[in-house]
Amino acid sequence: MNAIWTVFRKELLDALRDRRTLLIVLLSSVAVGPLVLVLISTLIAGIEKRAEAREVVVQGMQYAPTLRNYFQRQNFSVAAAPAEHEQKLRDSKLGDPVLVVPPDFEDLLARGEAPVVVLLSSANNQRSQAGSGPLRRLIRGFNQEQAVLRLAARGVAPAALEAVQLDERDLADPGSRAAQLSTMVPFFVLMAVLYGAMGAALDTTAGERERGSLEPLLMNPASRWSLVLGKWAAVASVGMLIAVLSCLSFLPGQWLLRSETLAAMFRFGMAEALAFIGLLLPLAGALAALLMALAIRCKSFKEAQASATLLVFGVSMLPLVTLFNQEGRAAWHLWVPALAQSTLMGRVLKGEALPWLDLLVPMAMCVLLVLLGVGFVVRTLRSAALK
């Protein structure tokens, strides 16, 4: 017991003195979450603003009073196109598509000769693409109105034109987009924990071997179990510290939310933060044990980093299962560490209550992983201490 405590204290001190690594981990884990949140909210706020704007950008509006009259009756305001709008559209500096009206618009229209208006957008300019749909619908509406007027003047019923009436409604509102984006939050927290534990885990195993301090350490009259448990406890503590910090960092992060819709969707208070931390602490322990088990056979830190990449890949891919899944919620999701935690964190974000059984299964899996990982490290140190 004494030896475990001694090793734990030393390893923790050692890890915390590694200022540069710690700083990078803190920056990438604790700062990235809120930063992403702010970026998402800015994006959503932009989409919302555009949806509310009801504005068309037109060049040569003065040539087409009839069209202007129609736009205004549809509650659209008209803005003049800026100079060099083609270049700006190409460079994605202009977010709205531009409608170009020819000078002889009104003449041609009066003669019934169908003037040509040009809709300028750019395939590589996503925002202008999104705006050209409504503009196209607007022109179609104008055409229809003109046709109806002409037919009526000739005594034909407008209904003869339309065999079927189409009523379009877009059900996607910015709010649902926000919900989709906030599913990224559990992913960021998971990654933060993994990267937080990685440096310390590799340093206490492969790093120790590379430095040549493993052999002297093993020549102390302390059991392998107490050495490994002390190391594991220190690595897990670092991971847990990062977990707590990154969860709490979302609390001030959401004050910066600029979109009201997102702020309404992303309700992350103290209760949610505590639920996240409760889910992540056992996982931090399990990841620490797994990382140590992966690294203990490696002769150098670099080699260990290569094998740890496997775990990073696994942990980053697993949550994608819920994105691609066709079967909805499956019971087996809770049996897979990392996937279970990200699923449950998603449920916390949606404000669902978590039944005890759903918490126990992932917890038990984490405990099992810790035992397996620590056991493997102990066994390796017993047999192949020197190679």
Added chain:
Amino acid sequence: MIEVHQLCKSFTQGSGRQRRTVQAVAGVGFVAANACITGLLGPNGAGKTTTLRIAAALIVPDSGWVRVDGIDVARQPMAALSRMGVLSDARGLYPRLTARENIVYFGRLHGMDEARAQARVEELAEVLEMKALLDRRTDGFSQGERMKTALARALVHDPANIVLDEPTNGLDVLATRALREALRRLRDEQGKCIVFSTHIMQEVERLCDQVVVVAQGRTVASGTVAALRRQTGQADFEDSFVQLAFGASPQPQQAGPLAPGARQ
């Protein structure tokens, strides 16, 4: 006292068709008495390091045994290790800890309390002349400073038996002299049993009360330097070593300038 009896150990290297067995130790045996410095002398790859690793309970031998003050290392490794201070081939320090923290850490692992470990650090710093180093991080230490710290770390629990694997590797003349002086004092003032391995003749001649010559994994001769010289009938100890270790009588060197880099 350290007794080594008929040690054998082989390693398998590679796998599949490249698999082969290397006999690292094939019958090393010696007795290192208290208040005596025993030198384990042998060419590179003779099995010195493997022997010392078996003595430090890092490897289990295929056959034979090692006893430290009568305790069998393979059966009671913890008890044996607490009576031994080992400076092994690998002597890495923790670069982010100070020399003092490095030494105290091992003291604590030997079951010493904080106060005793700290007091012992001061004592050892006096003996090894490293007081100025104690509170510096070991990151920028020179080879000699590392060596002193590692030695202090190995001796922190004041062991009755001291095992050193090539302790002068990479040390300059002054550092080597200081180490020799420290070892002599440990022998004379505290009656320690000291075993050290080396492949350098001078060191053995200057320091050892008893020499064990190891070659190709077995003990080929043992005794004092003078006795070994007498046994082989050579005036020069280097010549007697070559004769003992390689079996052939040494070819007398051509007179003339030494080849560059040759050891004198």
